[in-house]
Amino acid sequence: MKSTRMIAALGCVAVALASGACSRTADAPAQSAETKRSYPYKVAATVGMVADIVRSVAGDKAQVEGIIGTGVDPHLYQPTRNDVVALMSADVVFYSGLMLEGKLSDTLIKIARKRAVFAVTELVDEQYLLSPDEFAGHFDPHLWMDVAGWMQAVEAVQLSLSEFDPDHATNYAENAARYIEQCQALHQYAIKAIASVPEEQRLLVTAHDAFNYFGRAYGIEVRGIQGISTESEAGLEDIRKLVGEIVERDLDAVFIETSVPDKNIKALIEGAASRGKTVIIGGALFSDAMGPAGTYEGTYIGMIDHNVTTIARALGGKAPEKGMQGKLTGFKSH
Numbered sequence: 144m145k146s147t148r149m150i151a152a153l154g155c156v157a158v159a160l161a162s163g164a165c166s167r168t169a170d171a172p173a174q175s176a177e178t179k180r181s182y183p184y185k186v187a188a189t190v191g192m193v194a195d196i197v198r199s200v201a202g203d204k205a206q207v208e209g210i211i212g213t214g215v216d217p218h219l220y221q222p223t224r225n226d227v228v229a230l231m232s233a234d235v236v237f238y239s240g241l242m243l244e245g246k247l248s249d250t251l252i253k254i255a256r257k258r259a260v261f262a263v264t265e266l267v268d269e270q271y272l273l274s275p276d277e278f279a280g281h282f283d284p285h286l287w288m289d290v291a292g293w294m295q296a297v298e299a300v301q302l303s304l305s306e307f308d309p310d311h312a313t314n315y316a317e318n319a320a321r322y323i324e325q326c327q328a329l330h331q332y333a334i335k336a337i338a339s340v341p342e343e344q345r346l347l348v349t350a351h352d353a354f355n356y357f358g359r360a361y362g363i364e365v366r367g368i369q370g371i372s373t374e375s376e377a378g379l380e381d382i383r384k385l386v387g388e389i390v391e392r393d394l395d396a397v398f399i400e401t402s403v404p405d406k407n408i409k410a411l412i413e414g415a416a417s418r419g420k421t422v423i424i425g426g427a428l429f430s431d432a433m434g435p436a437g438t439y440e441g442t443y444i445g446m447i448d449h450n451v452t453t454i455a456r457a458l459g460g461k462a463p464e465k466g467m468q469g470k471l472t473g474f475k476s477h
């Protein structure tokens with residue numbers, strides 16, 4: 144498990160900065176002088192949540208390309224030829240880590256030989272990470288669901304960019320501080336909004352197990368029909384059990400996710416209906432991918448604001464229709 148967090152790659156970066164050479168191949172020129180760097184340098188980031196941090200912290204010093212797009216499931220994502228080209232031509236690569244980008248791992252390991260590759264969850268204390276039973280031996284990768292947890296990823300990006308480009312460390316520190324300030328406001332909003340949900344309704348049922356950190360941070364029980372990775376299939380028995388719980392608690396709403404097919408959630412609703420309980424789809428949540436690029440929901444802050452606001456309102460809590468700062472567009476997946 145440790146090896147997938149690419150500690151070796153990080154070590155290589157540190158060596159590269161100290162000695163001016165990282166690659167062991169003879170034909171790769173050593174990049175020694177910081178002054179030779181031209182701006183904006185190129186950064187590639189896997190998921191949108193990571194790209195959003197890097198864009199905010201790097202500012203105009205870097206041009207950031209996101210690899211995995213809107214509504215796309217990172218657990219199952221296979222890199223295309225263009226992705227490999229983008230990753231190979233980047234000066235720095237950021238990924239989320241904790242095995243989120245399962246099928247990209249081999250590519251990331253390969254490119255880490257020649258350039259700086261950072262996992263934004265690298266520095267998070269293992270005590271902070273969840274290791275649910277159903278993912279025996281591995282950490283839950285969905286850390287961005289807890290805004291306080293994701294702030295640690297912001298710090299990791301700031302440190303990594305400052306290592307890569309020490310000349311602008313002050314810029315990165317200022318940008319990161321601004322981003323963290325927004326995260327703090329969002330975290331407080333989420334605590335308050337979810338706490339306003341009546342206690343018996345504080346059960347979040349979604350398509351896959353992406354919300355464990357959300358549940359821990361904001362005080363709501365969570366059930367995902369599929370396991371932590373969307374690679375596992377939900378069983379009929381799991382669905383039957385969940386239907387029982389929904390009926391028993393008289394739960395008002397369950398949620399679909401934008402990056403996961405909704406057939407299991409529909410089976411759940413039908414199952415509850417056959418037992419005389421009407422449960423609605425409370426909305427589409429952004430679990431492993433952000434909303435459309437160029438919209439508020441296409442940013443990390445907007446994505447979580449949307450989730451919090453949608454969940455709180457559908458389960459009988461209090462939250463403004465347009466969210467924490469009046470910016471939500473009323474996103475619906477269909």
Ligand SMILES: [Zn+2]
Nearest residue numbers: 353371372431
């Ligand atoms: Zn996931």
